[in-house]
Amino acid sequence: MDIFLALLPTDLAPSFSLLLILASFFTSATTAAFGLGGGAMLIALMTTVMTPLVAIPVHGAVQLGSNGGRTLLRHKHIVWPFFFWFCVGSALGVAVGGQIAQLLPEDLFRAVIGLFLIYTAWGPKLRSVIKSPVLTSFTGFVAATISMIVGISGPLVMGFLQGLKDRREMIATHAALMTAQNVLKLLTFTLLGFQFAAYLPLILLMIATGFLGTISGSKLLDWMPEHVFRKIFRLILTLLALWLIVQTILG
Structure with missing residues (x-):
């Protein structure tokens, strides 16, 4: 036990580290089942026990493991053309976001994401983005830039992916996109x-429990009917939007 505790970060209480390791399981299961929510919940928890300058890079590393595991489990359902053009835009967005992260108001982006999520939950589906390489690349650029500033872009990307008809394609493509974006984020933070x-x-312990959560959530996804998935997905999207807007209002 002493050896285990010695491996944990010295600037974080052991109880908080254990809480994050356990939370990684449940947040990964949520994302694997419904496509979003887990990453936002995890970064919200991490920023209560870590400074944002530490939480965002560590969160990116943990999410790389979580999204990578989900990509492996769902690789047969990935929509590769969307993935490719999104990554093209993301590469530029990560570079730009890393340079301007300290110059732009974080609350502004939270509010914009929140309003966008309200639209994607209840407005017409953005199917044109799925079919257009230019719009897909622009989506990747915007999402990656915002991710470098506020730490999350998963809900934003999933809003665009609603244009896909099959929930498995949504989950798989989203996982692959987030994996690629997390790799770019980690390279940028390292530099x-x-x-x-x-x-x-x-990070490794959180990735391990997160993978177990991914397996559990994936089984739930396969069990759910499409219409049940869409209803719960819309509810989670709306709750995330309201959470971001409330954060902006409270400053």
């Missing part, structure tokens, strides 16, 4: 000087 080594044991 900017963040030291991941001190948090590596915690």
Whole structure:
């Protein structure tokens, strides 16, 4: 037990580390089943026990493991043309976002994402984005830029993916997109000087429990009828939107 505790970050209470390791299971299961929600819940929890300058890079590393595991489990359902053009835009967006992250108001982006999610939950589906390489690349650019500023872009991307008709395609393509974006984020944070080594044991433990959550959530996804998935998905999307808007109002 002492050896285990010695591996955990010294600037974080052991009880908080254990809480994050356990939370990784449940948040990954949520994302695997419904496509979103888990990453936002995890970053919200992490920023209560870590500073944002630490939470966002560590969250990106953990999400790389979670999304990577989901990509492996669902690779047969990935819509590859959308994935390719999104990544083209994301590469530029990560570079731009890393440079302007300290210059733009974070609350503004939270509010914009919240309003966009309300639209995608209740408005017409954005099917044209799925079919247009230019719009897909622009989507990747915007999502990656915002992700470098506020730490999350998963709900934003999933809003565009609603144009896909099959829930499995949504989950698989979203996982692949987030995996690619997380790789770019980690490279950028490393180049900017963040030291991941001190948090590596915690990251690996969170990835391990997150993969177990991914397996559990994937089984739930296969069991759910399409219409049930869509209703719960819309509810989660709306709750996330309201959470972001409330954060903006409260400052």
